[in-house]
Amino acid sequence: MEPRTPWHALSRPGRFPRTAWPWRAVAYLASGAVLGAPALLVLVVLLGFSVLLLGLPLLFLAGVALGGLERRRLLLLDRDPAPDPHGVPDAPGLAAWLRLRVREQATWRELAYALLFATVLWPLDLLVLAVGLGLPAALVGAPVQLAAAGGEEAKVVKAYLVTSYPQAFAAALLGLALLPLLLYPLTALAGARAALARALLAPREAELRDRIGEVTASRARLAAAFEAERRRIERDLHDGAQQRLVALTMTLGLARYDAPPGPLADRLATAHEEAGRVLTELRELIHGIHPQVLTDYGLAAALADAADRSPVPVDTEPDAALPRLPAGVESAAYFAAREALANIARHSGAGRARLTAHHSYGLLRLTVEDDGRGGADPARGSGLTGLADRLAVLDGTLSITSPPGGPTVLRVEIPCSVRSASSSPRTASSSARA
Template sequence: MRPRPRPRTGPGTVWQALPARGYLLSPWPWRALAYLATGAVAGAATLVGIVAAVAAGGVLAVILVGLPLLVLTALVGIPVARLERHRLRLIDRAPARPVRQPPATGPWPWLTTRLRERATWRELGHALLFALVLWPLDALVVAFALAAPLHLAVTPLLMATAGGGEEAKVLKQWTVTTWPAASGVAVLGLLLLALGGYALGLAAGARAELTRVLVGAPREDDQEARVVELSRSRVRLVDAFEAERRRIERDLHDGAQQRLVALTMALGLARLDAPPGPLADQLAKAHGEAGKALEELRELIHGIHPKVLADYGLPAAVADAADRSAVPVDVTLELPGRLPQAVEAAAYFVVCEALANIGRHSGATRAAVTGGHRDGRLVLRVRDDGRGGADAAAGSGLTGLADRVSVLDGRLSLSSPPGGPTLLSVEIPCEPCDPRDHRERTEPCA
């Protein structure tokens, strides 16, 4: 069987269509005409809107009502640029606008975010250029490339109708009095109309390129927007991960743990009521196993997300981890208030992993956890007097925690020369939160 031929696709832009055969018989001249004609109409409307808004704002500024209107006039480029992107689809591929997400919902965060964007001011410049210069050029191109040749092409018709068969005015400049001259002017008009089709395509293509430069994002802005969005997506993943850990902790605490507590109590009561013998021995054994399972479940819940961290904050959780450490630990941690929950969780698990490594590998006799909040950053130091030689890349468990800290724009560093001491440092940018307004996110709390 012969392979099925692939369907042929037409040109995707006016620049690709211009050198192709059959351009004049394709939809592209009409699309170029539609682009330029709608540009003339939209530009005139933009000019009227800007003049009206500025005039109203200037008049009302006396009573301070016009000041917000003047500020909003600076945002006129946003809807104009959006309209331009839709019109670009007539002859070209419309560029996307990388929009930065406001830090919170509401009109004020949206307004401040838009006013700080370079794209907003670039689009305002495009709107002013569009209203003052570009739309008259669009109208002139349409007039000279289409209207004038079309008027020449209908000269015989004008001579037969308006001139009574004796004369016709050509472009209101000269008079044609004979039919051969009228026919010659008509042929000239058809030739100019064909050339006008190409002129419309060239003008529309150049106009679209200028619009793309003005309302499309430069490469560096696009890359910056991608980096910002990637960072935000990583933070959202951390928040979702922490929320899921808290949900699992609550489900285990309120579900499986309560059932095990009830089972342990029931076995204890049955053990007391049972007479001495094999049954009592089996009940005692089952009661002991249930107690061990309950203890292991509590340790598991504590490792998923300790309740003391959610209820009392990082200092209490670190103190609790120090009490459970195999090595004596001195804790000196002073914070002005609660921190964002993702920051508290990351710092807590770094401390827990560090204390676990000290107990298993360092041979230390004592450790210390110190830190506080300084210059907009949470700073933690975990030190021990062990043998040193620790390597974060050698399977200590700190690599994943370092990645987790880096998501929060933090930094984790390890200093462990042979012979000790070992010092683990963590710095995470954050701002304290009001305990009554402790939200589950990484942004600074208001």
């Protein structure tokens, strides 16, 4: 995986010199040094005008402009852009924009950063470049300096006196050896410099990232708890209520056949038939909560079962080698397919549908297509909005293409890895049933 920050790149010291990160760090520091002198000049001029109260608004605007430029420059050292902390004015016009900016803390942080950048930071950028690149470059150039001096003597880096070409070439070899070594601290200092800029110019980013991570983890835990509860309810109904209802149906059947003809036998027959209908409805309810075929045999078998239950004929093309996937992934994909088939039967007017499922390169792809009238809108209570939210917890996506006249195509993509055999729920289910 490609590193996204210099700190990630430095964590792999063996590969670091062969990546672009050292030169990205050099570009970041060099661009800061180039911008620093003009920023200092503008700062001095505006501070001079501020005596007449003319430079204060311009100094204020200069801080906002420099803050925006620095946030863009951070992309040299971080692939994740720094968000703009400023709000949007509630009214058009310069006056509303200025009123909002004056009240925002981000504006004053940008002004403080501009003062720090113009007076301290860019000289530090220049110093780091001078040591990290200038020193090795001066040593590498020792033979050229000696030749320019007529081959007699040359002072390298204003300190090292070279009087012969062997000494000059030794200095050049030392410079070549120092260059890759100094790139490590240079990149680390550039990363620290960028972290300071990000902390001042996008201070809420770290907090927002932490909150997003917490929300994502919380959603995943809720989804896992919801799935576990579904399984518990299915297991309790299957092993408890259903078994007792089966026993009751059998008892009523035996009593019906043992009773002599008459009103009692008729009532027992009615009760027996009603118990059979309740048992059928309970089995359908259990299947809707969580089908046992999904737990025991996996997604391919469950999709084939859903296709068989569909009122509209369905051509199924699940991958014969579809592996066992994490339970939450299989459940989400199954219910997405079942909801799509239910919508086809209720709304599409289709004569036929097609269902495919494949897993490759760590991605499950499921497609449901029909030859109906099209024009499907997920926002009109089709049930797919909730499924999209459920897929989002798994970093999955749900998309629908449904032009008027059809065809309607629903696509589900969920990144997931293959589940190990040791974690298969079939074994756990069998042991639980035993």
